[in-house]
Amino acid sequence: MPNSSAPQDWKNSLKLPPRDPRQRTEDVTKTKGNDFEDYLLKRELLMGIYEKGFEKPSPIQEESIPIALTGRDILARAKNGTGKxxxxxxxxxxxxxxxxxxxQGMILVPTRELALQTSQVCKELGKHLGVEVMVTTGGTSLRDDIMRLHAVVHVMVATPGRILDLAMKDLAKLKNCTMLVMDEADKLxxxxxxxxxxxxxxxxxxxxxICxxxxxxxxxxxxxxxxxLKKPYIINLMEELTLKGVTQYYAFxxxxxxxxCLNTLFSKLQINxxxxxxxxxxxxELLAKKITELGYxxxxxxxxxxxSHRNRVFHDFRNGNxxxxxxxxxxxxxxxxxxxxVVINFDFPKNSETYLHRVGRSGxxxxxxxxxxxxxxxDRFNLFRIEQELGTEIKPIPPTIEKSLYCA
Known part of the structure; x- marks a missing residue:
């Protein structure tokens, strides 16, 4: 079991000052200057957008929203954490x-955690619209899903296996589903x-x-x-932006x-x-036990x-516990x-795709x-190969790391 004894002042500190917007990287700041009102969205949807804290569309939103509204198929490539x-x-x-x-709409994702997170975003953005959002994933009660489907459902957020099971049993009726979104499409x-x-x-x-x-x-x-896909609109915001904003080091x-080495990093870094x-x-599990023994x-x-344990851990970590x-x-x-x-690869990944997704959890x-x-x-050959494939540089770790590189 993970140790959940975190000081209360630490939890509260997460809710203190937002990060300095001047330190945000251009994959979210280099926009065309559009506003959400420019897309002629319903007033109730705009209320949800602004209440969620969104001020202006990010580049991926500027590229994607007007095209998706026309009903055209989309193939969009953008860095994690840019507002996909x-x-x-x-x-x-x-x-x-x-x-x-x-x-009428279905969002497919590869993991239960992402399904829960995505459905929450849908509910928050659409709370003034009266849109009913249902999330269904493997490993949860089929009976609960069947009961939920007796009520109104407009948007389904799901992992593929469970929603196919519901569709094949004719419990989830998808014949009027006209918008299918696949997030983390490479995995799907x-x-x-x-x-x-x-x-x-x-x-x-x-x-x-299909998007x-x-x-x-x-x-x-x-x-x-x-x-x-029928003549999909291609969006590619990944050139030169793959790992922008993330400073990468290696320790041999x-x-x-x-x-x-991990203990030293904990003592020297300013980790949010x-x-x-x-x-x-x-x-x-072994490493988590060691870290707890070290007093963190x-x-x-x-x-x-x-x-149920995964859900609790994810929820508590996200809430800053x-x-x-x-x-x-x-x-x-x-x-x-x-x-x-801060992301630490205690074990270095085997391929560049995994490296990209891991490192994308920071920044x-x-x-x-x-x-x-x-x-x-x-790991030395993998390090060189991943640098080459991603066109990035992973530098030797210096004795001290400037806080301005990763802290507001």
């Missing part, structure tokens, strides 16, 4: 007709999910709109695009020195919140935990916790972040 979720939820909510008791089109996705599409309205959003697009996405260590990644479930507050999360989270790659996709300013929505990689002798 609102880029597709705003046009989806705008197009819902609340006078009809039918599922991996061999694990793609056959399920293709079956699901056949349950949707033949005149459906794909991701930070990376492997070749599987190209094949899917050619088969299912022996395996047995890693915990000591950190996520520490390991390459296996066992190492996640620490949670852990991985795919083999009970879903703990400073550090040890995680497997379960937690790399789309999880948006703006207080996270959310244009704020600055820090990534520290603990590199063993066996």
């Amino acid at each position: 979720t609102a880029a597709f939820t705003i046009p989806l909510l705008e197009r819902i007709d609340t006078s009809k008791n039918e599922i 089109l991996s061999p694990e999910f793609q056959p399920i996705i293709e079956q699901l599409i056949n349950f949707c309205n033949p005149q459906r709109q 794909l959003y991701s930070a990376t697009f492997p070749v599987t996405v190209k094949q899917f695009k050619e088969k299912f 260590v022996e395996e047995k020195q890693k915990v000591h 919140q950190s996520i520490i990644f390991c390459n296996s479930v066992n190492r996640v 507050s620490c949670f852990y999360i991985h795919a083999k935990m009970m879903q 703990c400073r550090n989270l040890v995680s497997s790659d379960l937690f790399t996709r789309g999880i948006d916790i703006q207080a996270v300013n 959310r929505f244009g704020h600055l972040g820090l990534a520290v990689n603990l590199i063993t002798y066996d």
Whole structure:
């Protein structure tokens, strides 16, 4: 069990001054100067947008919202943490007709945590519209889902396996679903999910709109695009922006020195919140135990935990009940916790895609972040290859790290 004893003043400190907007990176500040009113959205939706704290559209929102409102298919590539979720939820909510008791929009995501987070954004943005949002994921009560489907549902946020099960049982009726959004599309089109996705599409309205959003697009996405998308509008905001705002370092260590090195980082860095990644479930639990023994507050999360436990850890970490989270790659996709300013790869990832998604947990929505990689002798070739593939530089860690690089 993770240790949840975090000082109360730490929790409150997360809710203190927002980060200095002058320190936000241009992947969220370099806009065309549009306002949300420019898209002729319903007044009730605008109320939800402004109450959520959004002031002006980010670049991905500027590119995506007006096109999505026309009903055209979209293939959008943008860095994690730049406002992708609102880029597709705003046009989806705008197009819902609340006078009809039918599922009209569906958002597919690869993990339960992301489903819960995305559904919450939908509910907050659409609270004045009367749009009914349902979230359904594997590992939860099928009976509860069946009961919920007897009431009004306009938007479904789901993981693919569960919603396909409901559709095949004719419990979730998708024939009037005209907008299908796939977030973290690269993961959804991996061999694990793609056959399920293709079956699901056949349950949707033949005149459906399909919108794909991701930070990376492997070749599987190209094949899917050619088969299912009709002249999609391509948005690519990733050139030169892949890891903007995140300062990356490596520390060359022996395996047995890693915990000591981590302890040193904790004592020297000004951490708002950190996520520490390991390459296996066992190492996640062992490291969380070590960190707790060192006297630091620490949670852990991985795919083999009970879903109720995962939900509690995610909720408590997001609410600032703990400073550090040890995680497997379960937690790399789309999880948006703006207080996270430090990511530590306790185990270095095997490929550039995983590295990109892990490091993207810091520097959310244009704020600055820090990534520290603990590199063993066996990792040296992976380090070089990932630098080359991402066109980035991971520098040797200096004796002291300037706080201005990753703190407001």
